[in-house]
Structure formats: structure tokens, C-alpha cells
Amino acid sequence: MEINFDQSIPIYLQIIDEIKRLVATGTLQPGDKLPSQRDLAAELKVNANTVQRAYREMELLGLVETLRGQGTFVCDDHQIVESTRKEMLTNLVNDFLQSMRSLGCSEQEILKRVGDGLFEDREVKDR
Amino acid sequence: MIDSERVVVIEGLRKRYPGVNALAGIDLTLSRGEIWGLLGPNGSGKSTLLKCLVGLVRPDAGRIEICQEPFSRRAKANIAFVPEVDNLYRWMTVQETMDFIAAFYDDWQPQRAKELLDFMRLDPKSKVSTLSKGMKARLKLTLALARKAPLVLLDEPLSGIDPSSRDRIVEGIVRQFKSEEQTMVLSTHAVGETERLFDSVIFLEEGRVRLVGSAEDLRMEYGKSINDLFKEVYA
Structure with missing residues (x-):
């Protein structure tokens, strides 16, 4: 994943937007696994707590779900x-x-x- | 904030050098699990503040508490400090440097040290005298992160470092910082390239705290990057 951050906007919102875009364009499909929070943080060179916040918000939005010990997945729901x-x-x-x-x-x-x-x-x- | 989350408490900290008020009354509480950006132009008191925390500078007034203990030599065992100056012995190899530092600290983690060396692409057999400035910076960070210290203080870890070493160091911090048990303070005047690392930022100006807050909240509140806010504050 590559994001050209606009640092004047909260970083976690931009991570959510990018994942939404990947879902909307079908690059990420329902049931697909997301990178681990730490891997994504390292890839994007952002604070790991920021990625954690983005993942938590996306769970609340019903976009992704985290399965204990298995990781975070795009919700398996084609809607x-x-x-x-x-x-x-x-x-x-x-x-x-x-x-x-x-x-x-x-x-x-x-x-x-x-x-x-x-x-x-x-x-x-x-x- | 519950007490166990208050890793650093600073109250009324003052330090005067002849002709300069380096610290003019600092009050700060740093919570556990965060990476703090200590920001300010040269001479704003960043280094003096960090040095007070590790006991290298004795404050004229004020109180410091680290991990719920009043400042003492014992409290220093809780701190991994990376100074800006070159503090490595030129005649040692990378491995000898590691062994030398390991002997001082009970919280040294040999396995972690090995992984870090690998990640930082440092050859244990290299002589310190042959390392570039960027490589030395990688080694200094490795020495700090190989310890299990609850408080990690990095003084200008990225100043004057080539881009590839800078990327390695930033990624090393993101990967290796353990937010469940650690707190990090990173001082810098190069804000643009580091601001995405920070949970919270402290703006120092002439020995005072000018602004402190969560980086994401500040972006939201001001509609500006921390770097632009920095330029505005010190304009």
C-alpha cells in the first residue's frame, strides 16, 4: 500500500480512505486479509498507534473485522x-x-x- | 490518567546558564505507550530538557519523576538515552560496542540486539571508525532499542543523516517501539520528515512549553500539518 499523505489531515483518516478505495475498486475483496498493524505502520512509516486507530474505526464502521490471533479481514459481505x-x-x-x-x-x-x-x-x- | 501510565512527570523545571535561560519553568506529564516529538528550533531547550531527565544536567529548580520514582541514579536504569554527540569508541567493532553496552544494563536483550543489527544492516565485524555518520546513527539507535527500558530518549537522531539511513531509522522505530511497555521522546527540528511518527508533540520555545497535544488532534484543530504549525509558532 502506498499513500501520498497530506500531513495537514489526520493520518488515520487517510489510511481509512485508502483502504475504502481499495475495497471500492475491488483491489481488496470481502474476506481478504489486511496487513498486520505493525507491518502497515512500517510500510507507511507512521506511528503504530495511528494504524491501530484506523483499524479500530474501520471495525466500528463495519468495514473490517478482527479475528483473535488471525488478523484483520475485510468483512465477508459483498454489500x-x-x-x-x-x-x-x-x-x-x-x-x-x-x-x-x-x-x-x-x-x-x-x-x-x-x-x-x-x-x-x-x-x-x-x- | 492513572498513575502507572505517567512515565515522566516534570514540575517547575528550571535551568540557567550564564546569560541564557535554558529552561524557564517546564511542566509536563508524559503518558506511557506514546512516541513524543520534542520540537523546537536550536537553543529552545530540547537538549537541556533531555539531559535533565537522564541526570547529565542538574536543574536549578523543579522536580522530575520517572516511572513513579523521584529522580535518582536508580531511576536512570529505566532510561535508554541516545545523545546527539558521537559517544561511540572508534577503536571498537560493532560487536564489541554491543558487548560493552550490554555489560552495563540488566535489561539488555541479546536476541533483540541481534535482530536489530540485522535490520539496521550493520556488520558486527565493522570497526566503528569506518562507519558513516548514518551507520553510526543506526548503531546508536540499536543500542537503545536492544534494551527493555520503559523510557527511550533520542536527541536529534536524524539530523545530518543520509536519506537511506533516515528511512531505516524511522522504520526501525516504528517496528521496534513497544507501545505496551515503552515511551519514547524524540527531539528534532526537522519536523516534516518525522511528524508521522509522533503520537503527541511538545513545542518548546526559549525554555518554555509553547504548545502540547496529540498530533492528530492538532492537525484536525488547525487544519495544518505539524510542520506548518511549527513554522507558524516560531515565525
Whole structure:
């Protein structure tokens, strides 16, 4: 796992986001084992307590489960892939809308821009 | 915080050198299981504070308690201290250095020492005089972490160290620090490259505590990295 940390945001939140992304994209599948906390801490060069906090939060979110003596696993439930993906999409759209509005875009302008963007994107690909 | 979790208690600590107020009244309580970043520009009192904790500097006033014991020579057995200065004997080999230090401490763990040497990619047969600055820094950290000391103090362990040694040292600390039983204080003025190691940070300025808190909480509260906060505090 590799994370390009933004050190102005709590590190444990960024670890959770990255694992969510791996789940949403199917890189990590339900039932897959996560690295041990210490291994991940060493790999990311972050404090082991930070990784522990990320794992604990993800347990509370129902994203992973820790089996005593065996390690931490992505919950063996295929619904979490879809729900994590949906959550990420919602966040992306919300962030996008907020940025567009802060630049003074009306709803209509946002829709038009997205439409234009998709059209241009298709043109580039068809070329 | 229950008492057994208070590894270091400092109250009203003061130290004056001619013309300099090195420590101007420090109050701090460090809890067990955390890696503390002791941050501040040169001359802010970081080294003096660490030296007071190990008894290398006698404070003018104040009280220090380590592992619930008032400071004494006996309390020093609870501390593994890595000074910034080169304290190794040049004529010894790496192995001889290890054996020499092991003889001083009851809490030396031979198996752990071997693993650490391996991890740090140090050859036991190398002469200390042939080691680069980075390799010496790796050896000094190995000597500290091979002990089972409840309190580990590292004075500027990364200053002037090449990137590959720095990575090894940071990874060594992450892997080998035992948060169930140890507490670590790491002083540095290079905050950007070390801030992800810290549970909590202490900002020192002119011998006083300017700011203290959990690194993640400070990021959340200020929306800034510890490094940016550091630059702002000392601007």
C-alpha cells in the first residue's frame, strides 16, 4: 500500500480512505486479509498507534473485522463493496458541487459544464 | 490518567546558564505507550530538557519523576538515552560496542540486539571508525532499542543523516517501539520528515512549553500539518 499523505489531515483518516478505495475498486475483496498493524505502520512509516486507530474505526464502521490471533479481514459481505463505492461517489460529487458553487456556478451551468466535459472527453477518446 | 501510565512527570523545571535561560519553568506529564516529538528550533531547550531527565544536567529548580520514582541514579536504569554527540569508541567493532553496552544494563536483550543489527544492516565485524555518520546513527539507535527500558530518549537522531539511513531509522522505530511497555521522546527540528511518527508533540520555545497535544488532534484543530504549525509558532 502506498499513500501520498497530506500531513495537514489526520493520518488515520487517510489510511481509512485508502483502504475504502481499495475495497471500492475491488483491489481488496470481502474476506481478504489486511496487513498486520505493525507491518502497515512500517510500510507507511507512521506511528503504530495511528494504524491501530484506523483499524479500530474501520471495525466500528463495519468495514473490517478482527479475528483473535488471525488478523484483520475485510468483512465477508459483498454489500460493503457497493456501499463503500456509493459513499465515495457521493463524497466526490459533494466536493465537486461545493467547489463549483464557490466559483459562482448556477445549477444549470454545472449541468452544462459536466455535459460539455463528457462530450469533449468522448471526442478525445474517439480520435 | 492513572498513575502507572505517567512515565515522566516534570514540575517547575528550571535551568540557567550564564546569560541564557535554558529552561524557564517546564511542566509536563508524559503518558506511557506514546512516541513524543520534542520540537523546537536550536537553543529552545530540547537538549537541556533531555539531559535533565537522564541526570547529565542538574536543574536549578523543579522536580522530575520517572516511572513513579523521584529522580535518582536508580531511576536512570529505566532510561535508554541516545545523545546527539558521537559517544561511540572508534577503536571498537560493532560487536564489541554491543558487548560493552550490554555489560552495563540488566535489561539488555541479546536476541533483540541481534535482530536489530540485522535490520539496521550493520556488520558486527565493522570497526566503528569506518562507519558513516548514518551507520553510526543506526548503531546508536540499536543500542537503545536492544534494551527493555520503559523510557527511550533520542536527541536529534536524524539530523545530518543520509536519506537511506533516515528511512531505516524511522522504520526501525516504528517496528521496534513497544507501545505496551515503552515511551519514547524524540527531539528534532526537522519536523516534516518525522511528524508521522509522533503520537503527541511538545513545542518548546526559549525554555518554555509553547504548545502540547496529540498530533492528530492538532492537525484536525488547525487544519495544518505539524510542520506548518511549527513554522507558524516560531515565525
